[in-house]
Amino acid sequence: FKNIQRIFITYENVAWENALIFSIKKYKKDIKIIGYQHTVVPQASIGMFVNNVDFSFKPLPNIILTNGLVTKNIIEKYSNYPNNYVKSSCALRFKKLNNVTIKKNKIKNILVVLEGIPYVIKLIYVIKKFAIINKNYNIIIRTHPVLPWTEIKNIINNKENLNNISISEQSPISEDFNKSDLCVYWGSAVCLDAIQNNIPVVHFDEGKYLSYDPLFELKEFKWLFTNENDLISIINEINNMDFTKYKILNNKAKLYINNYLHEIKKENLYKFINI
Secondary structure, three states, X not given: OOOOOEEEEEOOOOHHHHHHHXXXXXXXXXXXXEEEOOOOOOOXXXXXXXXXXXXXXXXXXXXXXXXXXXXXXXXXXXXXXXXXXXXXXXXXXXXXXXXXXXXXXXXXXXXXXXXXXXXXXXHHHHHHHHHHHOOOOEEEEEOEOOEOHHHHHHHHOOOOOOOOEEEEOOOXXXXXXXXXXEEEEOOOOHHHHHHHOXXXXXXXXXXXXXXXXXXXXXXXXXXXXXXXXXXXXXXXXXXXXXXXXXXXXXXXXXXXXXXXXXXXXXXXXXXXXXX
16 A cells, blocks of 8 residues: 555445545545546436535545446536546446347337335336236336345235346346347436337336436437336337337437447556556
8 A cells, every 4th residue: 555656446426436536535635536437427416416515524536437428428428527538448347239230129028127225116106007008018027236126026026927027136237138128227328228129218218307217318318207107108109109210319329328338448558557
């Protein structure tokens, strides 16, 4: 630690990160701390946004690197960071896909991707109602490792024993994408991967003032729903859409994702070194 000149930390401006930065700077004031913003940034991630007062009290990194231009712009839009304090780099946790052939399948198989917090129970209740009414659709519920299905199942107490719902916990996400025609989400970053795989996405919108949607700025190839009736209307809209329009929306959404998650290239990686 004595000879270390710089430290990289994953950064979401949460309490344990602030405590770590405070401790490091207490014993080595001249060290440079680079915070790496490594995940999605919805509006509700208010910890990522700071005002001028925070710089007087909070232990913060010397600079923040983001996983792309979109997240950089979002953080700067809702914050008062100094100029050039936030810089875009690349998405170290995400793999860029080669061009995937765009297909438009009639929606029969729906992938529901969950967050690792109990709050997603609200989404599951809506999906359960949808499954009861529309038994001709197959629904795959993909759980988050932090919140396994055994815990969710006990909360829901599914007495209907719906045969059109299956659970995915250990399978690779690529396998679930291959089985799916539509991706439903609340706050999961999987929605970005779904679009890269040419799967339209539908966000569960509760109408909160601050959105939990990682794609809250995106309008193309994404729909919003609040109840089971909305969802069936959206499915019908997508099914009835002509392929040309479908492809245009898909391409616009993928351009946004490419700016959200910058590819791992030399020029982007050098930003970690040349700070």
